[in-house]
Amino acid sequence: MNRRSKVLFARAQKLIPGGVNSPVRAFRSVGGNPRFIRSGKGSHVVDVDGESYIDYLGSWGPLILGHSPAPVQAALKSQISLGTSFGASTENEVVLAEMITNAIPSIERVRLVNSGTEATMSAIRLARAFTNRTKIIKFDGCYHGHVDSLLVKAGSGVATLGLPDSPGVQPAECGATISIPYNDAETVQQVLELNRAEIAAIIVEPVAGNMGTVLPAKGFLQRLRKLSREHGVLLIFDEVITGFRLSYGGAQEVLNVKPDLTCLGKIIGGGLPVGAYGGHHEIMKWVAPEGPVYQAGTLSGNPLAVAAGIATLKTLKKPGTYAKIERMAVELATGLLIAAERAGIPVQINNIGSMFTVFFASSPVTDFQKAKTSDTDRYAKFFNAMLERGVYFPPSQFETCFVSLAHTHNDIKSTIQAAREAFKAAAS
Numbered sequence: 001m002n003r004r005s006k007v008l009f010a011r012a013q014k015l016i017p018g019g020v021n022s023p024v025r026a027f028r029s030v031g032g033n034p035r036f037i038r039s040g041k042g043s044h045v046v047d048v049d050g051e052s053y054i055d056y057l058g059s060w061g062p063l064i065l066g067h068s069p070a071p072v073q074a075a076l077k078s079q080i081s082l083g084t085s086f087g088a089s090t091e092n093e094v095v096l097a098e099m100i101t102n103a104i105p106s107i108e109r110v111r112l113v114n115s116g117t118e119a120t121m122s123a124i125r126l127a128r129a130f131t132n133r134t135k136i137i138k139f140d141g142c143y144h145g146h147v148d149s150l151l152v153k154a155g156s157g158v159a160t161l162g163l164p165d166s167p168g169v170q171p172a173e174c175g176a177t178i179s180i181p182y183n184d185a186e187t188v189q190q191v192l193e194l195n196r197a198e199i200a201a202i203i204v205e206p207v208a209g210n211m212g213t214v215l216p217a218k219g220f221l222q223r224l225r226k227l228s229r230e231h232g233v234l235l236i237f238d239e240v241i242t243g244f245r246l247s248y249g250g251a252q253e254v255l256n257v258k259p260d261l262t263c264l265g266k267i268i269g270g271g272l273p274v275g276a277y278g279g280h281h282e283i284m285k286w287v288a289p290e291g292p293v294y295q296a297g298t299l300s301g302n303p304l305a306v307a308a309g310i311a312t313l314k315t316l317k318k319p320g321t322y323a324k325i326e327r328m329a330v331e332l333a334t335g336l337l338i339a340a341e342r343a344g345i346p347v348q349i350n351n352i353g354s355m356f357t358v359f360f361a362s363s364p365v366t367d368f369q370k371a372k373t374s375d376t377d378r379y380a381k382f383f384n385a386m387l388e389r390g391v392y393f394p395p396s397q398f399e400t401c402f403v404s405l406a407h408t409h410n411d412i413k414s415t416i417q418a419a420r421e422a423f424k425a426a427a428s
């Protein structure tokens with residue numbers, strides 16, 4: 001079993017740091033040999049040894065339609081025959097910009113980039129330029145890509161001035177970043193008052209997905225909106241996961257809070273590398289060439305990525321899609337909860353829309369500190385037991401499972417059946 005994956009991983013480790021091109025793929029926190037994937041269709045992926053898995057990774061979020069959906073394949077094929085990159089404007093960039101601004105009214109102008117990281121990096125630069133301030137508020141456990149100034153989760157307690165999570169990041173860069181516990185609006189208010197006229201932006205995942213799924217407490221985002229207005233601070237929603245995931249209008253539509261700037265990625269590229277940032281015209285007009293804030297990209301608005309994104313959004317826009325994915329997710333989350341209870345394992349299942357996380361924790365998970373009370377050894381056992389049974393969950397406790405439009409009732413039933421056994425395995 002996993003023979004080819006093992007051989008490939010051994011080869012990869014001699015060539016690529018840790019054998020992977022993005023760290024979590026290495027399975028370090030769950031153990032075992034990472035699977036090398038050969039193909040994906042619908043709700044399933046198949047590895048190089050021919051093992052098939054029901055997939056809840058969804059490429060970490062982009063694949064809301066499942067793997068290689070027909071409309072995306074068709075769009076890509078026809079674009080490939082026309083060319084893959086021109087370094088000049090194309091009609092489809094305008095079409096995608098129209099689709100995004102129509103879906104998310106707070107985005108009046110939008111700039112396409114190549115990744116979520118580029119989107120948040122550019123949004124921060126823009127916010128600093130626009131406000132002529134330097135400090136940034138973020139939240140513990142929120143991930144905004146590997147942007148230097150945002151690689152901070154900070155210590156516990158009240159607003160710690162940022163220390164970088166990674167060597168190579170200048171303390172000076174992170175010193176301007178203040179990280180606060182998620183859902184703690186009280187501390188945000190204190191920090192804003194202590195740093196009057198110094199905070200450029202508050203950046204937040206409106207529903208957190210990168211410490212596992214963690215929901216905003218009632219009123220949390222509304223308070224951020226109110227406080228940011230009072231202090232002349234820009235509110236940036238990082239909707240790289242939630243954009244077109246929680247609804248066609250993103251988390252801001254579901255939760256009814258409008259940010260000044262929004263970052264997008266993942267779904268809007270339909271499985272190809274993409275990102276975007278946008279917002280009010282008065283802010284976006286600071287971006288070059290309309291304004292002085294420089295930001296560019298050789299492959300930005302790439303024709304293949306844009307074609308895949310348009311095809312994805314068109315499919316999502318059809319009536320009933322979100323309701324369908326959500327029903328599947330609720331059915332799955334409910335089944336998993338019952339299975340865990342029967343196995344006598346305390347879990348907290350956080351679920352919104354098609355996002356969920358099974359935390360092996362005994363009290364509700366409302367921020368990163370609570371998330372970290374999870375029994376990660378138990379998660380590792382559960383993950384591996386699921387994998388052996390043909391179900392691919394994210395290889396870390398602190399990630400989100402994604403249900404796609406391609407998942408069927410049979411998939412859900414099989415997943416719950418596998419989980420009954422996997423929870424038992426994790427109990428021992």
Ligand SMILES: *Cc1c(COP(=O)(O)O)cnc(C)c1O
Nearest residue numbers: 115116117143144145238240241
């Ligand atoms: C994935 C992610 C990013 C980074 O996107 P990349 O395309 O990986 O650079 C940023 N913010 C959030 C919320 C994400 O989930």
